[in-house]
Amino acid sequence: MKKIYFDHNATTPVDPEVLDAMLPFLKEEFGNPSSIHWAGRNSRKAIEEGRDKVCRLLNCANLELIFTSSGTEGDNHAIKGVAYAKKEKGNHIITTKVEHPAVLNTCKHLAKDGFETTYLDVDSDGMIDLEVLKAAITPKTILISIMYANNETGVILPIKEIGDIAKARDVTFHTDAVQAAGKIPLDAQKLNVDLLTISGHKLYGPKGTGALFAKRGVRLVPLIHGGHHDRNRRGGTENVAGIAGLGKAAEIAMRDMEKESAQLSTLRNRIEKGLAEKIPHIKVNGHADKRLPNTANISFEFVEGESLLLNLDMKGIAASSGSACTSGSLEPSHVLLAMGLTHEMSHGSVRFSLGKSNTAGDVEYLIEIMPAIVERMRSMSPLYAGAK
Amino acid sequence: MKKIYFDHNATTPVDPEVLDAMLPFLKEEFGNPSSIHWAGRNSRKAIEEGRDKVCRLLNCANLELIFTSSGTEGDNHAIKGVAYAKKEKGNHIITTKVEHPAVLNTCKHLAKDGFETTYLDVDSDGMIDLEVLKAAITPKTILISIMYANNETGVILPIKEIGDIAKARDVTFHTDAVQAAGKIPLDAQKLNVDLLTISGHKLYGPKGTGALFAKRGVRLVPLIHGGHHDRNRRGGTENVAGIAGLGKAAEIAMRDMEKESAQLSTLRNRIEKGLAEKIPHIKVNGHADKRLPNTANISFEFVEGESLLLNLDMKGIAASSGSACTSGSLEPSHVLLAMGLTHEMSHGSVRFSLGKSNTAGDVEYLIEIMPAIVERMRSMSPLYAGAK
Amino acid sequence: MYSEKVMDHFSNPRNVGEVENASGVGTVGNPACGDIMKLSIKVENDVIQDVKFKTFGCGAAIATSSMVTELVKGKTLDEAERISNATVAEALDGLPPVKMHCSNLAADALHAAIEDFKKKAGK
Amino acid sequence: MYSEKVMDHFSNPRNVGEVENASGVGTVGNPACGDIMKLSIKVENDVIQDVKFKTFGCGAAIATSSMVTELVKGKTLDEAERISNATVAEALDGLPPVKMHCSNLAADALHAAIEDFKKKAGK
Numbered sequence A, B: 001m002k003k004i005y006f007d008h009n010a011t012t013p014v015d016p017e018v019l020d021a022m023l024p025f026l027k028e029e030f031g032n033p034s035s036i037h038w039a040g041r042n043s044r045k046a047i048e049e050g051r052d053k054v055c056r057l058l059n060c061a062n063l064e065l066i067f068t069s070s071g072t073e074g075d076n077h078a079i080k081g082v083a084y085a086k087k088e089k090g091n092h093i094i095t096t097k098v099e100h101p102a103v104l105n106t107c108k109h110l111a112k113d114g115f116e117t118t119y120l121d122v123d124s125d126g127m128i129d130l131e132v133l134k135a136a137i138t139p140k141t142i143l144i145s146i147m148y149a150n151n152e153t154g155v156i157l158p159i160k161e162i163g164d165i166a167k168a169r170d171v172t173f174h175t176d177a178v179q180a181a182g183k184i185p186l187d188a189q190k191l192n193v194d195l196l197t198i199s200g201h202k203l204y205g206p207k208g209t210g211a212l213f214a215k216r217g218v219r220l221v222p223l224i225h226g227g228h229h230d231r232n233r234r235g236g237t238e239n240v241a242g243i244a245g246l247g248k249a250a251e252i253a254m255r256d257m258e259k260e261s262a263q264l265s266t267l268r269n270r271i272e273k274g275l276a277e278k279i280p281h282i283k284v285n286g287h288a289d290k291r292l293p294n295t296a297n298i299s300f301e302f303v304e305g306e307s308l309l310l311n312l313d314m315k316g317i318a319a320s321s322g323s324a325c326t327s328g329s330l331e332p333s334h335v336l337l338a339m340g341l342t343h344e345m346s347h348g349s350v351r352f353s354l355g356k357s358n359t360a361g362d363v364e365y366l367i368e369i370m371p372a373i374v375e376r377m378r379s380m381s382p383l384y385a386g387a388k
Numbered sequence C, D: 001m002y003s004e005k006v007m008d009h010f011s012n013p014r015n016v017g018e019v020e021n022a023s024g025v026g027t028v029g030n031p032a033c034g035d036i037m038k039l040s041i042k043v044e045n046d047v048i049q050d051v052k053f054k055t056f057g058c059g060a061a062i063a064t065s066s067m068v069t070e071l072v073k074g075k076t077l078d079e080a081e082r083i084s085n086a087t088v089a090e091a092l093d094g095l096p097p098v099k100m101h102c103s104n105l106a107a108d109a110l111h112a113a114i115e116d117f118k119k120k121a122g123k
C-alpha cells in the first residue's frame, strides 16, 4: 500500500545527510569529548561544529547555546531555570492556553512551589491580545513563555512584539520555537527573546536532541547538575552523534527552508481548498496568514478525529489529531477549545502537517479518499442526522 | 600509529550490533511512538522491546524503568525527585565523598533549597564504614545515594548491605550504577535498592541514553515535565533509536559479561603487576578485591597525571586521570583525596580502564613504554631528587 | 494499539443505524468526553429481535458499539442486562488502558435502551 | 586542546635541569594546585647566561617552563623582569582557558629566581 506521511509536526524522518553526519560518531569516533587523548578530540570538535551550525540557524553566539535531549527538556530548563533563578524577585509567570504540554505541565508543576501562572486566552484565530498581555504583567512577573508557532494549528504568534513588551517591562522572555525552527526563519538577536527552545526531531534531525538558546547574561538554574559540560549549564556526557546530526539538520534547514516553505504552503493550501470543495461542514482552524506553511488543521463536524485517523491509516495516510503526545488520550484538543471550538468540533479535528517528501500526488490522493471516509463516519454519527 | 583505548570508564565504542539495532530507527522507522498510525507503531514496539531488555539486565519490571538521556540525568532525577517528593518528611540526604559530580553537584544544589547532606568518608581502600552510615541516619533522613562502583578506582561498594540498612530504617536508597552496569551482575530486586541509575555509553550503547530504575511505589517528582511519555514520569519524545541501542547493549552485556569480566581482570592484573615490577614508587589505588574487573588506578609518585596522559597519547594510548568530566580541570581527584592520598599522589594518578577490544598485546605495549615515560617526567620533577 | 477484533468491528461495524419503530432507545456519553452512543432496540416477547447503533467517537467507541449489538441480538432482556462493559471489552480481546473508562460505554447504552423500553412498556 | 607549540615544548622541553652554582633559584606553585616550578639562573653582568627548570605539573606547566627558559636566555635582568605570564602564554600561541590561571606560573618562577639572585647579591 502507498504510504503517505502527513504528520511532520509530530516528528520528521532523519535526513540521510544527517545520518551520514552522525555515523562516524556511532562508529570509530567514539571518544568522550571531555577526554584529552586522541579518542576525545574529534568528539569535541564535532560538538563545536554542531554548535556553530545550530547557532547560525538561530543567529546567536556559541556561548549562548545549551544542548538538550529534547524540546521538552529545553522548555523545562528555560522555565524552571528562570523561575528558580528569579524567585527572589517574583513568582509570576505568563504563558498562553495553547502551549505544548512541555510548557503547560511545567507551569502547573511550579504552582506547587508557589509560582502563579496567567494563561492568556487566544481568539478564534489562535492569536493572543497584546494589550491583555501588557495588562497581565505585574511587578511580580519574572517570565513570559509564549510559543513561536503552535504545533496543532501552525499559528505563528507575534514573537517580536512580545519580545519588545517583555524588554520594556524587564521581564525574561522564553519562546518555544520547536515547531518554528526549520520551517520559518528565526533570529534570536532581532527578536528580543532571552530563551528559545528547539528540538532536533522536528527538523529532520535525530530524536533525543535539542537546544536551548540562552542569551548572554540570562541567569538560569541548571536542570541537570553534573560535570563541566556546556559550561556547567547541563551535566552529562554529550550525545556527540546527536549533536553532529542536529548541526547538520540546522545547516540543511538554512539551505532549503525558503524553497521548501513555498512548496509546502502550495500543497497545504490545495488540501484545504480541495477538501472544502468536496466535503460540507468542515472548518479550517487557525489564522489564515499567520501560520506555518506546512500545517492544516481541519475540523470535520459530526465525527470524531481518532476514527478519521484510523480510516486514513487504513489507506496508508499518517496524520494526527491534536499533538502526538495527547493522542491516545481522550481529552479534546486544549488548543482548539481555547480557540472557542465546541467539544464536538475539537474532537473532530485532524492535523495534516506536510514535509519534504510530500508531493502533489500525495495531496490529490488525500483529497480523493477523504470524502468517502468522512461520509462513512458521519453516517454512523448520531449527531449528523439533523444537519442533513 | 597503533591506537590503544584504555579509557572505557570514560566511554565505550558503540557495539556494531548496537548500531545495527539503532539504524532502522534512524532510517525508515522514524515515526513518533505516540502516533497511532503506521509510522508510530514500530517505534512504540522498539521502545517496549528496548525496555524489556534493559529490565532483564536489571531484573526489574517494565513499569519500573524510566528512560533518560544520560547517567547524569538519572542521578538528578532520582535525587531531586526523592528530595522534592519527601520534603515534608525530612531534608537530610546521605551520600559519600567519592560520588560522581552528577550526584555531588546535585546534592550541593539542593543545599540551596534547605536540604542537608552528609558526605560519608571512605577509608584508604575507598570503602565506607557501614556503622558510620547507620549512625548518620536521623529521623530527617529521606535518601541515601551511594554509588555501586566508583568510576575512578573501580571500587565496589556494599550495596546489598546498604540496602538492608536503608530498608530497616525506611529510607529511600538510590545507587548510581553507571560504572557497574554491564561489568558486574546487577539485581535490582535482590539489592533492596529503590532507585538505580545506568548510562548507555558506558556499556557499548549510544551516548545520550540511560535509564533509571524506580521501584514500584517509590514517589518521584519528575525532572522533565511534559507529555504522557513513560507514564508521565519523563516528558519528551523518546529517543527511539537510542532506546533500541540501549536495549541491545543490555542484551549483549547479559550475554558476554561473565566471559569478558574474566578476561579483563586478567589483563588488568597484568598491568598492575607489570608496571609495579618495572617502576618504583607507584601505588595501586582502591580495594584489592572489591573492584571492577576492568579498572586500574595507579599513582606515579613525583609526577603529574596529565603530563603522563599526554605522553601516553603521543604513543597512541588513551587513558585518563580522574573522571573524564574533571580532566581539563585542575583539581586533584576528589576520590583519591578522600582515600587519604596526598595532593601529589592524587595529581599523579592514571586510570587505565579496559574493555572488549583490549588484548594482551595492548597491555604488554603499555608495560613496555610506561617506564621510560615515567622516568622522563620524573627527571623533570623538582619533587623527585630526594627519592633517588 | 487496538486488537484485530477491535479493528475488524471498527472497519466493518455491524448493525449501524436506527431500528424503525424502536421499542427502546438509549443514549449515553457526551461531547466533552468525545463519545456519544445511541442504541435502539426492537423487543418482542422479551427478546431483542433487532438492535442498531449510531456512535460519535473513537475507534474503541465504534467497535464496542458494534460488538454489543452482535452480543445482544436474539438475547432475552435478562440475558442482555447481564452484559457489562467489561464483557464487551473482553469480547473484543481487550482495549487499551486509556480507552477502558471513557470509550467503553456500549453496555451502558444497551441498558439505557432496555430501561427506556421498560418505561414505555410500563414494566 | 593544546597548541602545536605547547605540544612541541612539552615533548621536547628546553633547558631541563638545575644550573650548577646557580646565582638564583625560584620555586612557585604547590602540590594542591598540581604545579610546582623550580627555575635556576646563572647571572653574569646582569645578563642571564644560563637558565634551567624542573617542573611537576601538567602539559601547560611544563611547556610554559620550557618556553620561559628560551625567552630569557641571554636577556638582561631588566628585560627578563618585563616578561609576564601573559608573554609566555602568547609565545606558546595561547593556552586553554582552564589552564591560564593555575599552570601559567613560569614567569613568576623567573621573577622569584631573579629576586633570589638580587637578595644574594645584596642588590
Ligand SMILES: Cc1ncc(COP(=O)(O)O)c(C=O)c1O
Pocket: A235, A236, A237, B009, B069, B070, B071, B072, B073, B075, B100, B102, B147, B149, B150, B151, B176, B178, B179, B199, B200, B201, B210, B323, B325
Ligand atoms: C559513576 C558515574 N556516574 C554518573 C556518570 C554520568 O553518566 P553520563 O556521562 O551518562 O551522564 C558517570 C560517567 O561519567 C559515572 O562514571
Ligand SMILES: Cc1ncc(COP(=O)(O)O)c(C=O)c1O
Pocket: A009, A069, A070, A071, A072, A073, A075, A100, A102, A147, A149, A150, A151, A176, A178, A179, A199, A200, A201, A210, A323, A325, B235, B236, B237
Ligand atoms: C510546540 C512544541 N513544544 C515542545 C515539543 C516537545 O518537543 P520534544 O518532543 O522534542 O520533547 C513539541 C513536540 O512534541 C512541540 O510541538
